[in-house]
Amino acid sequence: MIVHPELRRAARRVRRPLLAASLLQGAVTLTHLAQAVLLAVALAGLARSHTGQLPWLLTTVVFVVAARAGLGTWQRRTATRAGAEARVALRDELLAHLGRLGPAHLTTARAGAVRTTLVDGVEGVDAYVSRYLPQLLITLTVPPLVLAVLAVVEPMALIGLVPALLLALFGPRAWDRLLATRGKEHWDTYEGLGADYLEALQGMPALRAAGAVGRTRARLEKRSAALHRATVAKLRVSLVDTGITDLAIQGGTAAAALLACWSAVGGSTTATGTYLVLLLASECFRPVRDLAREWHAGYLGASAADGIAALRTAEPEVRDTGTASARWPTPPEVCFEDVRFTYDGAPEPALHGVSFTASAGRTTAIVGPSGAGKSTLLALLLRHHDPGEGRITLDGRSATQYSLEALRQGIAVVSQETYLFHATIVDNLRMARPGATDDEVTSAARTAGIHDEITALPDGYATVLGERGATLSGGQRQRLALARALLTDARVLILDEATSSVDERREADIVRELVNAANDRTVLVIAHRLAAVQHADHIVVLDAGRVEAVGEHAGLADAGGVYARLVEAGRTHPEELAA
Numbered sequence: 001m002i003v004h005p006e007l008r009r010a011a012r013r014v015r016r017p018l019l020a021a022s023l024l025q026g027a028v029t030l031t032h033l034a035q036a037v038l039l040a041v042a043l044a045g046l047a048r049s050h051t052g053q054l055p056w057l058l059t060t061v062v063f064v065v066a067a068r069a070g071l072g073t074w075q076r077r078t079a080t081r082a083g084a085e086a087r088v089a090l091r092d093e094l095l096a097h098l099g100r101l102g103p104a105h106l107t108t109a110r111a112g113a114v115r116t117t118l119v120d121g122v123e124g125v126d127a128y129v130s131r132y133l134p135q136l137l138i139t140l141t142v143p144p145l146v147l148a149v150l151a152v153v154e155p156m157a158l159i160g161l162v163p164a165l166l167l168a169l170f171g172p173r174a175w176d177r178l179l180a181t182r183g184k185e186h187w188d189t190y191e192g193l194g195a196d197y198l199e200a201l202q203g204m205p206a207l208r209a210a211g212a213v214g215r216t217r218a219r220l221e222k223r224s225a226a227l228h229r230a231t232v233a234k235l236r237v238s239l240v241d242t243g244i245t246d247l248a249i250q251g252g253t254a255a256a257a258l259l260a261c262w263s264a265v266g267g268s269t270t271a272t273g274t275y276l277v278l279l280l281a282s283e284c285f286r287p288v289r290d291l292a293r294e295w296h297a298g299y300l301g302a303s304a305a306d307g308i309a310a311l312r313t314a315e316p317e318v319r320d321t322g323t324a325s326a327r328w329p330t331p332p333e334v335c336f337e338d339v340r341f342t343y344d345g346a347p348e349p350a351l352h353g354v355s356f357t358a359s360a361g362r363t364t365a366i367v368g369p370s371g372a373g374k375s376t377l378l379a380l381l382l383r384h385h386d387p388g389e390g391r392i393t394l395d396g397r398s399a400t401q402y403s404l405e406a407l408r409q410g411i412a413v414v415s416q417e418t419y420l421f422h423a424t425i426v427d428n429l430r431m432a433r434p435g436a437t438d439d440e441v442t443s444a445a446r447t448a449g450i451h452d453e454i455t456a457l458p459d460g461y462a463t464v465l466g467e468r469g470a471t472l473s474g475g476q477r478q479r480l481a482l483a484r485a486l487l488t489d490a491r492v493l494i495l496d497e498a499t500s501s502v503d504e505r506r507e508a509d510i511v512r513e514l515v516n517a518a519n520d521r522t523v524l525v526i527a528h529r530l531a532a533v534q535h536a537d538h539i540v541v542l543d544a545g546r547v548e549a550v551g552e553h554a555g556l557a558d559a560g561g562v563y564a565r566l567v568e569a570g571r572t573h574p575e576e577l578a579a
């Protein structure tokens with residue numbers, strides 16, 4: 001019965017509709033009580049052969065039943081609205097917070113688990129807030145009122161009702177702690193299973209290639225069996241709860257009826273009083289019965305509350321205290337000044353004092369062997385982490401002086417792992433800038449070298465893409481993502497292996513085109529294939545977290561060192577490198 005602080009918080013947000021839903025629920029309960037009183041009076045009249053009042057009594061009962069139907073519908077609509085508002089507000093808040101947490105959060109949390117919390121957990125909160133909480137309010141107020149009325153009519157009845165009501169309400173509380181533990185175990189298993197399934201679905205091609213589909217299926221079956229065991233364990237405790245409540249309700253009603261009959265036989269209660277006790281005793285327990293039912297609907301929300309609170313309060317890797325806007329009128333210069341960084345728990349720094357400048361409006365390539373620290377540099381520029389020492393400046397200001405949202409909007413990134421959505425091509429492109437004109441869209445697609453292939457499709461730009469762009473080749477997906485980034489207003493463009501799935505000749509063409517088209521942007525290019533970087537204005541060679549050399553393609557290639565070795569290793573198409 002203790003309401004988790006996270007659920008209280010969700011309820012406070014929708015105070016008004018929730019209060020309205022609770023008042024309407026109260027009105028529905030009043031109709032039950034009114035019906036019981038009317039029927040008790042009617043039955044007592046019948047017992048005394050006074051049938052004169054019967055027609056209007058029964059007509060009123062019909063009106064009460066009709067009113068209940070109307071009020072019930074109104075109540076459900078109001079409660080659904082309260083639940084929907086709570087759900088939407090909570091999901092918005094969690095999504096916004098996830099945005100602030102950035103990709104660094106997903107190095108510790110699993111995407112599938114976050115999805116389960118966001119979707120199923122928040123749905124559970126809706127049920128808890130919209131169904132369980134109004135019923136809880138009614139259960140705490142109506143039975144004491146009914147008992148007060150019965151105390152006037154037939155005090156003896158209280159001997160049976162009060163202990164039964166206390167047992168029905170507080171008996172199951174003895175299992176609260178166990179139920180909470182079981183609920184948490186169930187939720188954790190459910191989240192884990194969701195994460196495993198998402199990973200298995202996304203990694204299906206890799207699993208198939210590794211011949212691991214059977215093993216993965218067996219692992220998932222084990223996980224499902226664990227969830228089944230957790231569900232049964234939770235259910236067992238729930239059934240004990242329900243059993244106690246039912247026993248108390250049945251026993252209390254029977255005891256009250258017996259006591260009422262005994263009083264009637266002894267002549268100390270009128271016929272109306274006896275019928276009132278018989279009918280109101282059952283009404284006294286109705287809210288308790290309904291609460292047990294709504295508890296099952298809201299239980300998922302109660303179990304998910306810890307996970308939701310953890311996600312909502314997760315600390316971002318970096319503090320968002322900057323206020324500057326990243327709407328630079330001209331492309332900014334990007335400077336790395338003696339940047340040092342070590343990942344949490346890593347024995348060695350990933351960057352050992354990196355300094356270089358990416359000139360405003362020019363293209364700077366960052367090359368180096370695997371593990372040299374190229375992606376780490378970009379992650380620091382986007383403030384997924386902050387440097388341990390040194391600083392990064394954009395347009396002369398430290399990256400920390402910009403608000404996170406502004407900074408990330410000011411820097412467009414196209415990475416190796418493109419993300420396209422299940423929508424039309426044009427919608428995927430306009431995601432970057434909803435107001436972009438058709439000409440701007442096609443011009444971006446032309447620069448990214450994808451326009452001709454789009455127009456060759458039967459539906460052209462209106463072609464609906466499969467999930468994650470599954471109906472396109474890897475190279476086409478990358479070029480679409482590139483076109484999308486070109487459409488943004490961002491003055492800094494990062495291409496992180498952005499053309500790695502494009503064939504090498506086309507890659508060289510795209511990068512050349514891009515360098516020409518991006519003269520109003522500062523471009524940073526990371527690529528393994530040298531065809532993609534040789535046209536850069538400036539090449540920074542990284543090795544083991546240090547800047548090994550800085551220069552242009554020809555000079556660096558002649559100077560020996562890491563770049564010359566990379567050229568040697570990448571010389572699969574010598575004619576392109578010579579171009």
Ligand SMILES: Nc1ncnc2c1ncn2[C@@H]1O[C@H](COP(=O)(O)OP(=O)(O)OP(=O)(O)O)[C@@H](O)[C@H]1O
Pocket residue numbers: 107343344346350368369370371372373374375376377
């Ligand atoms: N999240 C992480 N936690 C701990 N260490 C990490 C993490 N990410 C990267 N590293 C380590 O930091 C170093 C630099 O990695 P980084 O990904 O920046 O290299 P890279 O040059 O981009 O490599 P690649 O060309 O293979 O993508 C590596 O030694 C890597 O193992």
